[in-house]
Amino acid sequence: MIIRYMLIVKASKYTEAGVRYSQEDQEAKTVYKRNLVKANVLLTTESLQPSATGMKVLYSSHRDEPKVQVGPFSLDDTAWMTEYILIDVETEEEALKWALQMPVPKNRGKFEIELQRLEENLDVLEGTREHPMEHDLKDLLSMLKITGGADKYESRNNSVYRSNRTRMAKRNL
Amino acid sequence: MSFSDAHRTIDAIWRIESPKLIAGLTKMIRDVGLAEDLAQDALVIALERWPETGIPENPGAWLMTTAKRRAIDLIRRSKIRDQKYVEIAHSMDLYTKPDIDNSAEIGDDLLRLIFMTCHPVLSQEARVALTLRLLCGLTTDEIARSFLVAESTIAQRIVRAKKTLRAKQIPFELPTEEELKDRLSTVLEVIYLMFNEGYSATFGENWVRPLLCQEALRLGRILAEIASSEAEVHGLVALMEIQSSRLRTRVNSQGEPVLLMDQNRSKWDQLLIRRGLAALERSKHLGKTMGPYSLQAAISACHTIAPTPMETDWVKIAALYEALSRATPSSIVELNRAVAIAMAFGPEYGLQIVEELYKEPALQNYYLLPSVRGDLLMKLERYEEACVELERAASMTENERERIHLQNRINECKEKT
Known part of the structure; x- marks a missing residue:
C-alpha cells in the first residue's frame, strides 16, 4: 500500500x-x-x-x-x-x-x-468490475425502456413470469 | 502523409509494438526499466525519421533493430565491463526479422512481462500502472487522467515499481506451477482492466484504444493455453471474446453509443461468439462452481444467443446475476440484478431490490440508484414519481452525456403525465 x-x-x-x-x-x-x-x-x-x-x-x-x-x-x-x-x-x-x-x-x-x-x-482494482457493470446496466435498461410498450412482449414476459412461478411452486412441493 | 497523420500512425504503431519491444528487450538485458528507456529511444528516432522516409514495411522489426543498436551503443559507451553485457552485445541478432514465425516466442515474452508487471512484490496500484505503461503503451499522462490523479504520482509509482523489480531481482520468467494460481488472479484482474480500458474508450476521440481490447484478448488467449486447468482464465477469455463480438455495433457512424437493445445483431462477429461460447464451455467443464468472470461471460452469452431482444432468457440472466451477487457482492451487481428481475418477473420485483439499496448510506450519492428506480417506475407507468427520481439522478451526475440522456427521459415522462 x-x-x-x-x-x-x-x-x-x-x-x-x-x-x-x-x-x-x-x-x-x-x-x-x-x-x-x-x-x-x-x-x-x-x-x-x-x-x-x-x-x-x-x-x-x-x-x-x-x-x-x-x-x-x-x-x-x-x-x-x-x-x-x-x-x-x-x-x-x-x-x-x-x-x-x-x-x-x-x-x-x-x-x-x-x-x-x-x-x-x-484503488482501481477494487472497481475493476464496477465500470463495465455500469455499461451492462445501461444495456439492460435500454431493454426495459423499449420493450415496455410492446404488447406482444409484455404478454410473453408475463408468461415467462408465470411459468417460472409455476416451476418454483412445483419445486417447493 | 501530413506531419500530424504520420504522428498519429506512429502513435498507433507504438501502442501495438511497444509491449513486444519492451518484452524482447527485457529478455535480453534483464532490466525492465532500461528496456523501456531503449524502446522509448527507438520511438524518438522513429518520430524524427518516419515523417520523412515513410513508415517502414515492418515497423515492429525496425523499432526492435533500432532499440538493439541503442542497447549496444549504451553498453559500449558506459564501458560496462560486466561480462554478461558484453556477451549480450555480441550475441545480439542485430536485424530482427518479421515476427510471423516467432509469434509463439513473442507471446511467451509478453506473458513473462505481464507476470513481472503484476508481480506480488508490487502494490496493486503499481501493478496496474506498470502494466498499462509497459503492456498497453499508455503514457503516464493518460494513465493519470484515467485514474484522476496527478501525473507526477503515476510517474513516481512507475519509477518506484521498476526499482523494486530491480532491487528484488525479480526474474523475467513464468511462475512455477505451485505459484501459478495465486499469481494468475492478479494477472487476470489486470488483463480485465486493460480490456475495459479499451472497451469503454470506444466512444472517445482516441481511435487507437480499442486495440487495448485486442491486446488484452491476445494475452488472455495465451494465458488460457498455459493455464488451461484454471476455470476463471477461460471465463475471462469467454467474457472478452463475447464482448468483443459486439464492438463494431456498439457505436454508430456519428460515434454515439448504441445500446444492446438497438444493436444490429446480424453484425455481431460470429467467429468471436463461437470462440467465446467454446471458452465458456471449457470453463464449465472443469467442474468447479462458476467464478465471477465465468458468470459474467455466461450472462453475456445469454444476450448473444437470443436472436432478438424479445427472446432473451431473462429468468436465466436473473439467476446468473444472483450467483454473481453472491460471488462478488456489490451495489452495481445488485442494480443489474434488479433490472434482470424486472425483465423476468415484472418491474415491481426489480423495484423492491432497488429500494433495499436505498438503505445503504454509502449509496446516497450514487446517481444510478434513482436513475434505475426512475426507469422502473416509468415501466410501471408511475410517471410522476419517476420524474422526481430521474431529476434527482440528473442533479447527481457530473457526466454530461448521462445528464442529457436523463433529461430526455424526464421529458418523455412529462409528456406522459
Missing part, C-alpha cells in the same frame, strides 16, 4: 518577514530534498510567499456574500504555510521518519511541521 503525505512547514514570524535561511540551513535543506529524491519518495515540493501577498475569501455561510481579505494576516488566527513537501511512502511511520529528518533552521524560534495524509483514489 502506498500512501501520500503532505509535510506542511508552518510560517513563522521570520518567514513572514522574509528572513532567508542561512547558507548552512539552505544547504542542509537541499541535502534533505536530494535524499528524498534518492529514496524515491518526493512527489513535489514548493515554497510559498509570506501572507502579505496572499488573500482570503470568506463565506460565513453559503447564503452570504464572500468577504475578500488581503494579507498580511496574523499568524495567530491564520494557519499559513511557508513550504510543502508531498511525499509518497508506504507507512505512517515512514512519513514521520522523513518529517523528523527535516533539518531545523537555527536561531529562528519555533519550527513546526504538520503531516497531513492525502485521500487516495487509486
Whole structure:
C-alpha cells in the first residue's frame, strides 16, 4: 500500500518577514530534498510567499456574500504555510521518519511541521468490475425502456413470469 | 502523409509494438526499466525519421533493430565491463526479422512481462500502472487522467515499481506451477482492466484504444493455453471474446453509443461468439462452481444467443446475476440484478431490490440508484414519481452525456403525465 503525505512547514514570524535561511540551513535543506529524491519518495515540493501577498475569501455561510481579505494576516488566527513537501511512502511511520529528518533552521524560534495524509483514489482494482457493470446496466435498461410498450412482449414476459412461478411452486412441493 | 497523420500512425504503431519491444528487450538485458528507456529511444528516432522516409514495411522489426543498436551503443559507451553485457552485445541478432514465425516466442515474452508487471512484490496500484505503461503503451499522462490523479504520482509509482523489480531481482520468467494460481488472479484482474480500458474508450476521440481490447484478448488467449486447468482464465477469455463480438455495433457512424437493445445483431462477429461460447464451455467443464468472470461471460452469452431482444432468457440472466451477487457482492451487481428481475418477473420485483439499496448510506450519492428506480417506475407507468427520481439522478451526475440522456427521459415522462 502506498500512501501520500503532505509535510506542511508552518510560517513563522521570520518567514513572514522574509528572513532567508542561512547558507548552512539552505544547504542542509537541499541535502534533505536530494535524499528524498534518492529514496524515491518526493512527489513535489514548493515554497510559498509570506501572507502579505496572499488573500482570503470568506463565506460565513453559503447564503452570504464572500468577504475578500488581503494579507498580511496574523499568524495567530491564520494557519499559513511557508513550504510543502508531498511525499509518497508506504507507512505512517515512514512519513514521520522523513518529517523528523527535516533539518531545523537555527536561531529562528519555533519550527513546526504538520503531516497531513492525502485521500487516495487509486484503488482501481477494487472497481475493476464496477465500470463495465455500469455499461451492462445501461444495456439492460435500454431493454426495459423499449420493450415496455410492446404488447406482444409484455404478454410473453408475463408468461415467462408465470411459468417460472409455476416451476418454483412445483419445486417447493 | 501530413506531419500530424504520420504522428498519429506512429502513435498507433507504438501502442501495438511497444509491449513486444519492451518484452524482447527485457529478455535480453534483464532490466525492465532500461528496456523501456531503449524502446522509448527507438520511438524518438522513429518520430524524427518516419515523417520523412515513410513508415517502414515492418515497423515492429525496425523499432526492435533500432532499440538493439541503442542497447549496444549504451553498453559500449558506459564501458560496462560486466561480462554478461558484453556477451549480450555480441550475441545480439542485430536485424530482427518479421515476427510471423516467432509469434509463439513473442507471446511467451509478453506473458513473462505481464507476470513481472503484476508481480506480488508490487502494490496493486503499481501493478496496474506498470502494466498499462509497459503492456498497453499508455503514457503516464493518460494513465493519470484515467485514474484522476496527478501525473507526477503515476510517474513516481512507475519509477518506484521498476526499482523494486530491480532491487528484488525479480526474474523475467513464468511462475512455477505451485505459484501459478495465486499469481494468475492478479494477472487476470489486470488483463480485465486493460480490456475495459479499451472497451469503454470506444466512444472517445482516441481511435487507437480499442486495440487495448485486442491486446488484452491476445494475452488472455495465451494465458488460457498455459493455464488451461484454471476455470476463471477461460471465463475471462469467454467474457472478452463475447464482448468483443459486439464492438463494431456498439457505436454508430456519428460515434454515439448504441445500446444492446438497438444493436444490429446480424453484425455481431460470429467467429468471436463461437470462440467465446467454446471458452465458456471449457470453463464449465472443469467442474468447479462458476467464478465471477465465468458468470459474467455466461450472462453475456445469454444476450448473444437470443436472436432478438424479445427472446432473451431473462429468468436465466436473473439467476446468473444472483450467483454473481453472491460471488462478488456489490451495489452495481445488485442494480443489474434488479433490472434482470424486472425483465423476468415484472418491474415491481426489480423495484423492491432497488429500494433495499436505498438503505445503504454509502449509496446516497450514487446517481444510478434513482436513475434505475426512475426507469422502473416509468415501466410501471408511475410517471410522476419517476420524474422526481430521474431529476434527482440528473442533479447527481457530473457526466454530461448521462445528464442529457436523463433529461430526455424526464421529458418523455412529462409528456406522459
